[in-house]
Every structure is written in C-alpha cells, then in structure tokens.
Amino acid sequence: MGARASCAQRVLGEADMAALAVAGGRRCCRWVPALMWERPCRLQHQQAAAESDLPIEMENPYEEPPKRCILCGINVDYKNVQLLSQFVSPYTGRIYGRHITGLCNKKQKEISKAIKRAHILGFMPVMFKNPSFLTDPKICNVKY
C-alpha cells in the first residue's frame, strides 16, 4: 500500500522476495503483484498548479437581483392610514400574517408596529377597516 503513495522507489518487500523465488532465478523479469505496479498517478496538489483546465473563479454572471417585497423602498408611517389599511382584514380589522401579505421580515414588523401605533393614537379603527378604503387595490393574497 505504501508504494501507491510514493511513486519514486519501490521497497523490496516480502512479496518481492517471494516473486524472485518463484521466478526461479530469472534475472530480467521481476514478478510484481499488481498492487505494487508503478502507475502514472496524478496527485491533486502537484497537478492543480500546472493545469489550466480548471474553472476560473468569478461571480455568477447569471445571478438574479435579490427579490424585493412590495414595500421595499417605501417609508412606512403610522399616519399613512390608507397604506396600513391595505394589510388589514376588512371584516375583523385584524393584521394579516406574513404568509398572506408576502412582505419581508423587516417590513412586516414595521407595518405591524405602525398599525398598532395608529390604533392607539386614534388614527385607524381597530375592529374593522375604514369604509372609504374598501375599494383600494388588493395587495394581499387573500381569497374572499
């Protein structure tokens, strides 16, 4: 097994001696078991530097720009009741979850905080949606 690692020299092991005895005195050919044969072995650390076949490291040219949620880049304000009402149920006035609104972590938290603040400060109704905002375009993934 050692011979595989070091390609340089073969050590005359017991197997070799046995082979010599079997050969019966033939000087030219030495019977070497297949495992001990010298084979061209390519070592990674020796070959890698020389090879120019390897892939060049570069940024993925086909990389898509990161996905953006609807509110990416929009400033969320507690006074903007119309925007906040779009993420609230018209029947119960409850705030829709992340799986319905499709917002990213940050924006969902901001919206939630803004809605609760608007409730307390007397900007937005709590138990229902302001009737004047009922005809607003539907953003959320709700099936009525």
Next chain:
Amino acid sequence: MWGCPFHPWKQLVLSLNLIHLAVFPTSAPWAVLLGQPETAAVLKRTVEALMERGAIVRNLENLGERALPYKISKHNHRHRRGGYFLVDLEGPPSIVSTMMDHLGRDIDIIRRAFIKYPVSKTEECSGIVPVNCEDKLIPKKK
C-alpha cells in the same frame, strides 16, 4: 433612559427628537364646541408648557379635523370628532413624563403621545436576502 443624570451640555447633545401628538375635541353632544380661538388657546398653552421645560419647538402641523375612528371617552365626555395636531420638537428625555402628566390634566386634550423621530433607513433596503439554512444548522462555537 428617562432618569439618566446627564450634564447640562451633554443633555443637549444627546437629546431626542420627539414628536408630540394631541387630539382636541371639536364637538360632542353635551360638551362645549371647541371653536378656532379655543383650539388656538389650547395649542398656545401646550407649546408654552413645552418651552418652559426646555424643549425647542420646531414645527406645528395641523393634520386636519375629522371624525375619530372610534368613540373616545375622556374627562367625562364621549368624543366623536377631533382635531389632530403634530408638534415637532427637540428636547431632553426627562420632559416626557412631566409633559404627559401636564397634558393629562388638560380637559381639552383627548389623547396625547410622544414619539421618537422616525429615522428613515429605506434607501438601504437591498431586497429579500435568501436565508442560508446550512449556517443555521451548524451550531455556533461560543
């Protein structure tokens, strides 16, 4: 945070920009209707009280008079309409508690609040970053 003993000059440097919002009643079935001079008087009182406590009033906005989203009972009255005002001010954090007390005693103010200046960081939003699940599974070495 409110009771931190800062030096006077440090207080100015570390002051918070606070916005104060108040809702004044304009009409109620059995209460006095608040007309323009009365509303002006209330605002004047509030701003003077703020300046007395060492706050710098930058701006006063009128967000309009509208019907409240729900009936608010305050000072033995059930209010249905109100005027919304936004006071832009800068001051030390210690005035918040004293001002809230002071405004709570004012009959003409239905709802009061102090809000920190919103720091808008929306320009840096880089979209949804895909979550690397492998990193979460590998326990962090403390």
